[in-house]
Amino acid sequence: MRVAPLPASLASDLDLRLIAAALDATPDGIGVTDVEGCFVYVNRAHAEGFGYAPNEMLGQPWTILYDPEEGRRIGAAAFPVIAEAGFWRGAATARRRDGSTFPQELVLTQLADGSIFCTSRDVSDRKALEAEARRLAEMRARAEAASAAKSELLAQVSHEVRTPLNAVMGLASVLSREPLNPQQREIVTLIESASAAMERLLGDLLDMSMVEAGKFLLGSAPFDLIGTASEALKIARVCAADHGVVCRLDHTEAARGLFLGDEFRIRQLVLNLVSNAVKFTPRGEVGVFLDAEESEEGCEILIEVRDNGIGLNANETPRLFRPFERGANAIAGAYGGAGLGLSICKALCEAMGGRIEVRSKPNEGATFALRLPMPRAEMFVQDAPERHEPNDAPLRILVAEDHPANRKVVELILQNIGTELTFVGTGVEAVSARRGAQFDLILMDMLMPEMSGLDALRAIRAYESATGSNRTPIAILSAHARENQRVQAFNAGADHYITKPLTAASLIEGVERAIVAGLRKGAG
Numbered sequence: 048m049r050v051a052p053l054p055a056s057l058a059s060d061l062d063l064r065l066i067a068a069a070l071d072a073t074p075d076g077i078g079v080t081d082v083e084g085c086f087v088y089v090n091r092a093h094a095e096g097f098g099y100a101p102n103e104m105l106g107q108p109w110t111i112l113y114d115p116e117e118g119r120r121i122g123a124a125a126f127p128v129i130a131e132a133g134f135w136r137g138a139a140t141a142r143r144r145d146g147s148t149f150p151q152e153l154v155l156t157q158l159a160d161g162s163i164f165c166t167s168r169d170v171s172d173r174k175a176l177e178a179e180a181r182r183l184a185e186m187r188a189r190a191e192a193a194s195a196a197k198s199e200l201l202a203q204v205s206h207e208v209r210t211p212l213n214a215v216m217g218l219a220s221v222l223s224r225e226p227l228n229p230q231q232r233e234i235v236t237l238i239e240s241a242s243a244a245m246e247r248l249l250g251d252l253l254d255m256s257m258v259e260a261g262k263f264l265l266g267s268a269p270f271d272l273i274g275t276a277s278e279a280l281k282i283a284r285v286c287a288a289d290h291g292v293v294c295r296l297d298h299t300e301a302a303r304g305l306f307l308g309d310e311f312r313i314r315q316l317v318l319n320l321v322s323n324a325v326k327f328t329p330r331g332e333v334g335v336f337l338d339a340e341e342s343e344e345g346c347e348i349l350i351e352v353r354d355n356g357i358g359l360n361a362n363e364t365p366r367l368f369r370p371f372e373r374g375a376n377a378i379a380g381a382y383g384g385a386g387l388g389l390s391i392c393k394a395l396c397e398a399m400g401g402r403i404e405v406r407s408k409p410n411e412g413a414t415f416a417l418r419l420p421m422p423r424a425e426m427f428v429q430d431a432p433e434r435h436e437p438n439d440a441p442l443r444i445l446v447a448e449d450h451p452a453n454r455k456v457v458e459l460i461l462q463n464i465g466t467e468l469t470f471v472g473t474g475v476e477a478v479s480a481r482r483g484a485q486f487d488l489i490l491m492d493m494l495m496p497e498m499s500g501l502d503a504l505r506a507i508r509a510y511e512s513a514t515g516s517n518r519t520p521i522a523i524l525s526a527h528a529r530e531n532q533r534v535q536a537f538n539a540g541a542d543h544y545i546t547k548p549l550t551a552a553s554l555i556e557g558v559e560r561a562i563v564a565g566l567r568k569g570a571g
Contacts, residue, residue, distance in 0.1 A: 070090045071090045071092075073090065073092060074092055075092060075166050075167065075168050076089075076090065076092050076093030076096050076166065076167040076168065076169075077089070077090040077092070077093055077164075077165065077167075078090070078093045078109070078167070079158075079162055079163065079164050079165070080108075080109050080162060080163045080165065081161075081162050082160075082161040082162060083108075084108050084109055084110070085109075086106065086107055086108075086109065087106075089104045089105070093167065096143075096167075096169055097112055097141070097142075097143050098143045098144030098145055099144055112141055112142060113139065113140070113141060113142055114140075114142055114148075117140055117142075121137070121139055121153075124137060125137060125153075125155055129155060129157050129163070133156065133157050134154065134156040134157065135153075135154070136153070136155075137152075137153055138150065138152055138153070139151045139153055141169075149169050150174050151167050151168065151169060151170065152167065152168045152170050153165065153166070201252055201253050205249045205250075205253050205526070207526075208245075208249060209246070209526035209547050210450060210453065212245060212246060212547075212548045213526065213547040213548040213549055214452035214453060214455070214456055215238065215242045215548070216239065216242045216243070216246065216548035216549065217453075217456030217459070217460065217548065217549045217550065217551075217554075218456060219235055219238040219242065220460070220549075220550040220551040220552070221456070221459040221460060222235045223235050223239065223551075240285065240286065240289075242548065243282075243285075247322075250315075251388060251391060254391045254394075265309045265398055265399065266310075266311065266312075266533060266534070267308060267309065268307070268308075268309075268310065269305040269307055270305065270307075270310035270313065270424070271304075271305060272298075272302055272306050272313070272337055272339070272421075273296070273298055273302055273303060273337060275310050275313050275317070276296055276314075276317050276335055276337055278314055279314045279315075279317035279318040279321065279335075280294050280296055280317070280321065280335060282318055283318055283322055283325060283333075286322065286325055287321075287333065290326075290328065290329070290330070291329075291330040292328050292330065292331060292332065292333055293331075293332045294321060294325070294333050294334075294335070295332065295334050295335070296334075296335045296337070297334060297335070297336050297337070298336065298338065299338045299339070301339040301340070301341075302337040302338055302348070304424075305423065305424035306339075306348060306422065306423055306424055307421065307422045307423070307424040308399070308419070311533075312395055312399070313350075315391075315395070316350065316392055316396070316417060317335060317350060317352070319388040319389070319392050320350075320352040320388075320389075320392060320415050320417075321333055321335060321352055322388065323352075323388055323389060323415075324352050324353075324354035324356065324413070324415075325354075327354065327356040327413070328354045328356030328357075328412070329357070331355040331356065331412075332354070332355055333354045334352070334353045334354075335350070335351070335352055335353075336349075336350075336352075337350060339421075339423075344420075345420055346420070346421060346422050346423050347401075347420050347421065348417075348418075348419050348421045349416065349417070349418055350416070350417040350419070351414055351415070351417070352414070353412065353414045354413055354414075355411075355412040356412050356413065357410060357412075358407045358408050358410050358411045358412050358413055359405070359407040359408075359413055360409055364405055364407065368389050368390050368392070368403070369390060392415075392417075396419065399419050399420070399421075400420050401418050401419035401420060402417075402418055403415060403417050404416045441466050441467040442466045442467065442487045442488060442558075442562075443467045443469070443485070443486045443487045443488075444461065444466050444467070444468050444469070444486060444487060444488045444490060444558070445469045445471065445477065445480055445481065445486045445489045446468055446470050446489075446490045447471050447472075447473075447476070447477035447489065447490065447491045447492055447495065447500065447503065448470065448472070448490070448492045448524065449472045449473065449492060449495045450492075453524075454470055456549055457490065457549070457554065460549070460551045460554050460555065461554070461555075461558070469486070472495070472496075473495050473497040473498060474491075474495045474497060474499055474500055474502055475497045475498045475503070477489065477495075477500075477503045477507070478498070478503050478506045478507055478510070481507045481510065481519065482510060485517060485519070486519055487519075487520070487562065488519070488520050488521070488522065488558060488561055488562055488565070489507070489519055489520070489522070490521075490522055490524055490558075491503060491504055491521055491522070491523055491524065492525070493523055493524065493526075493532065493536070494525075500524075500525075501523075501535060501536065504536070504539045504540050504541060505539050505540065507521070507540075508539070508540040518565065518569040519565065520542045520543075520561045520562045520564065520565020520566065520569075521540065521541055521542055521561070521565065522542060522543040522544070522557055522558070523536040523541045523544045523545065524545050524547060525544065525546060525547065526546070526547040526548075532544075542561045542565040542568060543557055543560050543561035543564055543565075545561075
């Protein structure tokens with residue numbers, strides 16, 4: 048194919064053939080029009096991009112490459128700018144010889160003799176990529192919005208279910224402390240077991256939604272690793288006893304002391320793994336082993352949960368940590384479960400920067416090993432908190448709770464342990480009561496009419512600061528189990544966070560912890 052000649056006005060004394068060959072090799076379209084707007088030069092890319100041979104375009108007006116309306120638009124936009132600035136850059140919709148169109152970028156530059164030097168580029172591929180990127184971004188935004196809506200729905204459903212469940216678990220806990228005949232005790236035990244299972248399922252579903260939404264938040268505070276694991280085993284032993292399984296705890300000396308991390312999540316990890324081990328251990332033993340290892344990189348805690356149950360096949364282990372996976376179909380049918388516990392354990396470990404592994408053989412039990420980077424907390428704790436020593440006077444406790452059943456649960460649990468209870472039903476009433484009297488502790492529900500628990504908490508802290516009055520220990524009572532609610536509560540001035548459903552043990556322990564934490568902060 049013969050290359051169209053390059054105009055002498057552009058090349059002057061240079062080797063015209065060399066310049067023409069170089070321009071012809073560029074992938075961008077290049078053309079030159081005379082003062083009449085007709086092509087005097089086009090390179091191969093420019094001509095073939097429109098479906099022409101280079102010679103076919105010579106002498107043709109540039110407007111043949113555009114629909115009439117688009118040509119007028121380009122002229123109106125470009126020529127006034129070229130007359131003033133000497134060049135114009137813009138975008139256009141070009142038309143090929145066959146009538147098809149494509150998006151184009153243009154740069155028009157005026158030469159000394161009045162001719163126009165044009166460079167153009169077909170940006171169809173880039174536009175397609177941009178459109179695909181926009182489509183994917185929109186899909187991602189819709190997916191994230193749907194995930195956020197699902198998470199919010201699950202959180203709301205969890206809260207609404209936990210509220211009546213709190214009454215069931217709390218009243219069953221109160222009954223269990225009463226003298227009962229064997230049949231009555233069996234009924235109460237079944238109620239406690241079933242409601243605890245429901246509470247755990249709610250927590251697992253909520254945690255899974257946070258994992259999917261990427262909103263797994265972790266707390267960080269000093270905690271006792273051995274004590275936290277012991278608390279988890281206390282809960283697990285109730286179910287283990289029904290299975291004829293013994294749970295025990297072993298640890299090295301290195302595991303003693305305080306570590307800096309999320310105590311709630313460590314307890315959840317141990318409880319999930321022990322509960323899973325009990326489920327697949329018809330009879331025998333489940334052991335928890337704790338250790339801590341120091342290295343140049345820092346401190347790492349080791350938590351191992353070992354059982355002598357049915358074990359696993361090698362082909363089952365890769366899918367153990369997927370959501371809703373429960374092992375082989377026969378096993379799933381025999382042992383049940385939602386299949387969320389291990390996937391949540393894996394997500395928790397990864398969120399903490401650690402890892403979880405499993406070692407197992409059929410009929411030889413299984414060992415789940417967690418390694419988590421966890422610095423020792425002694426360096427972060429200047430003074431150990433003094434334990435609250437009770438005296439003969441009853442504890443004056445203000446309870447801000449709007450739900451009648453929940454108020455009754457708190458009353459039944461605390462009325463016989465040396466307390467003087469004052470109940471209010473709104474945040475406004477809680478602030479007013481605190482301004483009118485001094486209390487040893489305030490139990491504040493997070494969601495109440497007129498003024499939320501968090502707003503009431505902030506108002507009380509502001510009042511105490513403004514008047515210089517004693518700082519009152521305050522514990523938040525909430526059916527919300529998400530970490531961001533805990534963070535909000537502590538940022539507002541809470542000393543402790545007690546998650547519903549309440550049991551006698553969890554509420555009494557929460558009262559003790561809140562008072563100790565409040566006294567420590569008040570002394571500081």
